[in-house]
Amino acid sequence: MTPEEQRFLLVGAGLFVLGIIGFLTRRNLILMVLSAELMLHGISLTMVTFGRMHQTQEGQAFTIFTLTVAACEAGLALSLVLALYRKSHSLDIQLWSELRESDLAGPTADIASETEKPVDAYENIPKLTPAGIVPKDPPRTSASSGATSSGRV
Amino acid sequence: MMDWFQSNPMTLVGLVLWAVGILWLMPAKHGGKPRSRILGLVLTAAGLVSFCLACGNPHSELANEVMFWVFGIGALLCGVLMITARNPVYAALWFALTTLATCGLFLLQSAPFLAAATIIVYAGAVIVTFLFVIMLAQQSGAAGYDQRSGQSVLATVAAFVFLGAIAMTLQTEKLDIEVRAVPVVAAVAEPAPAVGGMPGMPGIAVDLPIGAPATPPEPGNLLSVADADHPVGNLKGLGRSLFGDYLFAVELAGTLLLVACIGAIAIAPRREQGGL
Numbered sequence: 001m002t003p004e005e006q007r008f009l010l011v012g013a014g015l016f017v018l019g020i021i022g023f024l025t026r027r028n029l030i031l032m033v034l035s036a037e038l039m040l041h042g043i044s045l046t047m048v049t050f051g052r053m054h055q056t057q058e059g060q061a062f063t064i065f066t067l068t069v070a071a072c073e074a075g076l077a078l079s080l081v082l083a084l085y086r087k088s089h090s091l092d093i094q095l096w097s098e099l100r101e102s103d104l105a106g107p108t109a110d111i112a113s114e115t116e117k118p119v120d121a122y123e124n125i126p127k128l129t130p131a132g133i134v135p136k137d138p139p140r141t142s143a144s145s146g147a148t149s150s151g152r153v
Numbered sequence: 154m155m156d157w158f159q160s161n162p163m164t165l166v167g168l169v170l171w172a173v174g175i176l177w178l179m180p181a182k183h184g185g186k187p188r189s190r191i192l193g194l195v196l197t198a199a200g201l202v203s204f205c206l207a208c209g210n211p212h213s214e215l216a217n218e219v220m221f222w223v224f225g226i227g228a229l230l231c232g233v234l235m236i237t238a239r240n241p242v243y244a245a246l247w248f249a250l251t252t253l254a255t256c257g258l259f260l261l262q263s264a265p266f267l268a269a270a271t272i273i274v275y276a277g278a279v280i281v282t283f284l285f286v287i288m289l290a291q292q293s294g295a296a297g298y299d300q301r302s303g304q305s306v307l308a309t310v311a312a313f314v315f316l317g318a319i320a321m322t323l324q325t326e327k328l329d330i331e332v333r334a335v336p337v338v339a340a341v342a343e344p345a346p347a348v349g350g351m352p353g354m355p356g357i358a359v360d361l362p363i364g365a366p367a368t369p370p371e372p373g374n375l376l377s378v379a380d381a382d383h384p385v386g387n388l389k390g391l392g393r394s395l396f397g398d399y400l401f402a403v404e405l406a407g408t409l410l411l412v413a414c415i416g417a418i419a420i421a422p423r424r425e426q427g428g429l
Binding site: 003004006007008009010011013014015017018019020021022024025026027028030031033034035037038041044045048049051052055056057058060061063064065067068069070071072073074075076078079080081082083085086090091092093094 | 175179204205208212213221225228229232233235236238241244245248251252255258259261262263264266267270271274275278279282283286287289290296298299301302303304305308309312313315316319320323324374377378379383385386387390391393394395398399402406409410412413414416417418420421422
């Protein structure tokens with residue numbers, strides 16, 4: 001193993017470990033699936049490096065299969081996430097902690113904190129106005145009363 | 154183990170700084186005031202640079218070195234920013250950057266077809282699907298569960314002990330890979346009977362003396378071995394491996410895609426049942 005291959009293996013291991021941390025710590029369902037994809041990236045890099053070390057095409061051939069499985073996994077996981085979201089109207093994984101084994105401890109953070117108002121950290125992001133029925137009678141103000149009366153009838 | 158600590162202090166310092174940076178960047182609430190991200194970013198970057206300096210290759214060319222630095226540190230830094238992002242949309246975009254940097258590393262490892270396929274599949278399909286789901290499911294802005302992380306200290310320490318163990322194994326063990334080099338020159342010089350090779354496939358003939366007892370041919374996928382005509386990463390060689398040795402697996406992967414497609418359509422909620 002040359003140092004050239006060793007450092008690619010180290011970067012692959014680093015990507016895998018980052019995926020582990022994200023999967024274990026984050027509470028958003030979508031972010032957990034994304035972290036699993038990050039782990040797959042690390043595995044792919046390691047397998048490509050192994051294939052080059054052994055001078056065979058098998059590493060890259062197997063990575064293509066990993067790519068296929070990753071695509072299947074993303075599709076299935078996202079439809080599962082949507083189904084779970086329809087039931088709980090939240091992406092929080094801890095709302096599903098009822099599914100754990102009965103002798104395990106519950107979630108560490110309190111679920112009651114979910115009911116508090118979400119932090120509005122993204123106020124500056126533009127939001128679309130909700131679509132709906134066009135109001136029939138726009139409220140008249142004194143400045144625009146002449147324009148609206150002339151446009152009507 | 155102590156030898157490794159003493160001989161690779163840069164790796165150890167890099168791992169510790171990196172872990173502290175991740176812990177600092179993790180979303181957490183302390184008195185309602187979020188921590189500044191600049192310090193965490195500086196810590197993480199310092200740890201990454203130290204970690205990658207420790208595994209530098211003094212014998213490689215400058216261009217190769219620069220590309221490894223850009224892509225390797227880029228992949229790891231974007232990964233850190235992805236798992237610590239407070240907004241899932243930003244996390245998906247950082248993941249796209251990680252994918253691009255990983256494809257750069259694939260290119261350095263002589264896998265151009267794999268890099269292109271990964272960009273097409275991930276950046277073209279997976280990220281877009283994730284963004285659609287985020288837009289469908291999280292319309293109300295920042296959610297409370299994105300501002301906290303569960304058991305971040307325990308997870309980070311355990312994961313970095315794992316990474317340290319891998320680094321120690323890689324840097325102390327001198328693995329001797331026995332490359333199955335196909336002796337094209339030797340086969341030409343001494344025409345041996347093709348015992349294990351397939352007929353009509355030059356270059357995979359097993360080198361056997363005439364009078365020696367016939368040893369069983371070397372097991373393995375003979376069509377996947379790289380040779381002079383098909384170096385590693387060559388598209389022709391990759392196709393020969395996929396549709397020669399792994400033909401059944403290719404059919405199986407196609408079936409898996411079909412099953413996953415049907416399953417996703419069956420699982421995904423319909424709009425008539427309440428919509429989203």
